[in-house]
Amino acid sequence: MIRWLAGLIGFGLAATSALAADPVTIGVGYLAIAGTRSTLSLVEQPAENDGVAGARLAIEDNNTTGKFTGQRFTLEERRIKEGEDVVQAATALAEKNGFIIADLPADALLKVADALRERGTLLFNAGAIDERLREADCRANVIHTAPTRAMLADALGQYLVWKKWSRWLLVVGSHDEDRLFADAIRRTAARFGAKIVQERTFEDKGGARRTDSGVTQIQRQMPVFTQQAPAYDVLVAADESEVFGAYLPYRTWDPRPVAGSAGLVPRSWDASQDQWGAIQMQNRFIKLNSRRITALDMQAWTAVRMIGEATSRTNSGEVKKVTDFIKGPDFSVAAFKGTRLTLRDWNWQLRQPILLVDGRMVVSVSPQEGFLHQVSELDTLGYDRPESKCKLK
Amino acid sequence: MFGAALLAALALAAAPAHAFIAYVSNEKSNTVSVIDTDSWTVTKTIKVGQRPRGIDFTRDGKFVMVAVGDDDTIQVIDAKTQSVVDSLPSGPDPELFAQDAAGKILYVANENDNTVTVIDLEKRARLGDIQVGVEPEGMTISPDGKTLINTSETTNMAHFIDTSSRQIVANVLVDARPRFAEYKHDSSEVWVSSEIGGTVSIIDPKKHEVIGKVTFEIPGLRKEAIQPVGIGMTKDDKTAFVALGPANRIAVVDVASRKVTKYLLVGQRVWHMAFTPDEKHLLTTNGVSNDVSVIDVAAQKVIKTIQVGELPWGVTIAP
Numbered sequence: 001m002i003r004w005l006a007g008l009i010g011f012g013l014a015a016t017s018a019l020a021a022d023p024v025t026i027g028v029g030y031l032a033i034a035g036t037r038s039t040l041s042l043v044e045q046p047a048e049n050d051g052v053a054g055a056r057l058a059i060e061d062n063n064t065t066g067k068f069t070g071q072r073f074t075l076e077e078r079r080i081k082e083g084e085d086v087v088q089a090a091t092a093l094a095e096k097n098g099f100i101i102a103d104l105p106a107d108a109l110l111k112v113a114d115a116l117r118e119r120g121t122l123l124f125n126a127g128a129i130d131e132r133l134r135e136a137d138c139r140a141n142v143i144h145t146a147p148t149r150a151m152l153a154d155a156l157g158q159y160l161v162w163k164k165w166s167r168w169l170l171v172v173g174s175h176d177e178d179r180l181f182a183d184a185i186r187r188t189a190a191r192f193g194a195k196i197v198q199e200r201t202f203e204d205k206g207g208a209r210r211t212d213s214g215v216t217q218i219q220r221q222m223p224v225f226t227q228q229a230p231a232y233d234v235l236v237a238a239d240e241s242e243v244f245g246a247y248l249p250y251r252t253w254d255p256r257p258v259a260g261s262a263g264l265v266p267r268s269w270d271a272s273q274d275q276w277g278a279i280q281m282q283n284r285f286i287k288l289n290s291r292r293i294t295a296l297d298m299q300a301w302t303a304v305r306m307i308g309e310a311t312s313r314t315n316s317g318e319v320k321k322v323t324d325f326i327k328g329p330d331f332s333v334a335a336f337k338g339t340r341l342t343l344r345d346w347n348w349q350l351r352q353p354i355l356l357v358d359g360r361m362v363v364s365v366s367p368q369e370g371f372l373h374q375v376s377e378l379d380t381l382g383y384d385r386p387e388s389k390c391k392l393k
Numbered sequence: 394m395f396g397a398a399l400l401a402a403l404a405l406a407a408a409p410a411h412a413f414i415a416y417v418s419n420e421k422s423n424t425v426s427v428i429d430t431d432s433w434t435v436t437k438t439i440k441v442g443q444r445p446r447g448i449d450f451t452r453d454g455k456f457v458m459v460a461v462g463d464d465d466t467i468q469v470i471d472a473k474t475q476s477v478v479d480s481l482p483s484g485p486d487p488e489l490f491a492q493d494a495a496g497k498i499l500y501v502a503n504e505n506d507n508t509v510t511v512i513d514l515e516k517r518a519r520l521g522d523i524q525v526g527v528e529p530e531g532m533t534i535s536p537d538g539k540t541l542i543n544t545s546e547t548t549n550m551a552h553f554i555d556t557s558s559r560q561i562v563a564n565v566l567v568d569a570r571p572r573f574a575e576y577k578h579d580s581s582e583v584w585v586s587s588e589i590g591g592t593v594s595i596i597d598p599k600k601h602e603v604i605g606k607v608t609f610e611i612p613g614l615r616k617e618a619i620q621p622v623g624i625g626m627t628k629d630d631k632t633a634f635v636a637l638g639p640a641n642r643i644a645v646v647d648v649a650s651r652k653v654t655k656y657l658l659v660g661q662r663v664w665h666m667a668f669t670p671d672e673k674h675l676l677t678t679n680g681v682s683n684d685v686s687v688i689d690v691a692a693q694k695v696i697k698t699i700q701v702g703e704l705p706w707g708v709t710i711a712p
Contacts, residue, residue: 064507064527065548068564277546280504280528312566334569334589339617377615
């Protein structure tokens with residue numbers, strides 16, 4: 001009788017019993033590549049739990065809410081080592097977890113998405129910023145909480161144009177992802193009326209990122225590399241591979257600010273972001289993980305919070321029901337960015353403000369004032385619906 | 394005799410509206426501005442702890458309590474001397490609080506550790522904690538004192554707490570980032586504002602169900618800029634005022650039909666509000682423009698703007 005009563009109360013969407021019966025378990029998987037990449041700055045070297053630490057905090061947050069809704073969230077982490085089959089690992093993870101947060105390179109993510117399509121698992125891309133995952137290679141079972149390169153470049157470009165720094169010297173690294181970021185920057189310049197006065201390529205000739213001889217050579221190399229440039233306002237660096245970008249600030253031949261991959265950097269999130277109630281979330285993160293948060297952590301946090309938001313609104317742990325709600329017109333999530341975040345229904349990209357940070361402070365938040373849009377000003381960042389090549393399937 | 398009566402009547406007519414004293418917390422400058430509602434000027438600026446936000450008079454009107462979040466405490470200002478005289482043992486990062494009708498018990502929302510702290514105001518001692526959702530913020534008590542309502546910003550719920558047992562009796566899901574809760578004076582409804590959701594949910598406190606929503610639409614303003622926070626309701630429960638944050642407006646809502654009848658342009662990023670006891674005026678704190686707007690309640694017009702400290706947040710007026 002008591003159980004029946006509790007069940008009845010729990011059934012109502014609006015009011016849920018404080019003493020819910022057996023909690024519903026909602027399994028969330030986290031799939032990523034083992035190991036971390038090297039950065040030029042030691043301070044920015046990612047922790048081994050980069051990303052998953054954010055997911056863990058969101059699981060805790062969801063479970064605090066879950067106490068009241070009779071839902072329990074679990075997290076299962078799987079790191080793929082070199083030579084391991086990503087599809088096999090993903091399939092095993094999907095056994096117990098209806099939702100998977102992925103921090104994978106684009107090709108691996110697509111393999112996983114296609115392998116899990118029949119099963120109905122909902123994937124969240126928390127790591128890959130590649131445009132093609134939202135464009136020609138978009139997938140109906142992948143939600144993207146990571147921003148795209150075009151969103152990041154537009155966020156930076158809007159600020160530079162607002163600042164009237166509209167002559168850019170573009171320096172591009174020699175790796176594929178550097179070129180992709182440079183493509184995004186060129187598109188931004190064309191959209192917002194900035195001029196790329198010249199492009200230079202910084203060849204990666206290999207070598208260690210840290211040496212005992214230190215910075216003496218760099219101090220001589222960087223001015224020489226940037227000398228004799230046409231008149232420009234700001235140097236924009238496209239160096240996702242971490243080969244030279246961080247060496248540029250304060251070392252350019254002409255005294256000019258640096259932006260892009262170093263200096264003023266566009267990011268979905270930063271450890272210094274304390275506006276819009278973020279301070280409590282930052283504190284919770286530090287308490288749980290004994291380090292400061294990164295953008296990747298926040299992208300994973302947002303993904304897990306989206307699941308929690310949908311399960312509490314639908315009062316259900318059913319993957320299909322939750323997925324439909326997330327993709328429905330009423331879905332939004334609060335993520336300490338001063339505005340509700342919603343999904344672009346043409347490619348399942350999360351709309352979000354982008355922070356411009358200098359490593360110590362948030363300098364600005366884009367979209368900038370005056371960049372208008374008929375639907376959402378957040379859609380002034382990245383590819384908009386009419387330009388999209390995505391056909392969800 | 395007749396002449397004296399006439400004189401008295403004349404004097405009465407000429408006398409200004411009864412003067413009240415308003416206290417405004419300035420989040421950024423770590424001060425509280427004291428405003429005289431007769432002259433509408435700041436008469437004193439009191440230095441307080443770090444990041445003052447929630448602010449309220451004690452029921453007897455003798456003290457003003459102000460939550461100084463970054464100092465993890467609530468400071469007590471003596472209204473007579475207009476200086477800080479004591480502090481209360483809240484939990485970490487107190488933001489908003491509510492007191493019972495007798496003014497004996499204080500309930501504090503501690504944003505940092507998902508709890509509501511219960512404080513004995515006479516002994517100024519901590520009585521205990523109540524576990525609630527993630528980032529508790531809004532607080533209100535039912536007119537009969539039996540139910541405390543707390544809203545949690547990331548859990549997106551209004552928690553109904555029995556004040557005698559200090560147990561949660563119900564949780565009601567509302568729209569994203571609920572920040573403020575207000576009972577109707579007749580206890581029939583609780584209004585909860587959702588900053589990110591952009592709505593005010595109206596809850597039946599007996600059934601614990603959302604029975605209606607107030608929505609806002611301002612031509613020429615994008616939806617995301619409408620972020621409801623503070624709510625004020627007239628004593629006759631006929632009119633509600635809702636602060637819309639970066640929309641820079643106060644919505645005037647007809648309580649019966651739950652429809653907005655008017656938008657009043659105030660300062661930038663309007664947070665909270667307080668009525669004068671005679672309900673002739675409503676004061677709103679405008680965070681970004683560093684001022685307080687004075688609204689003539691009957692005329693539903695902004696009649697005055699007063700410069701205060703940096704980022705004004707909360708306001709309370711002596712009973």
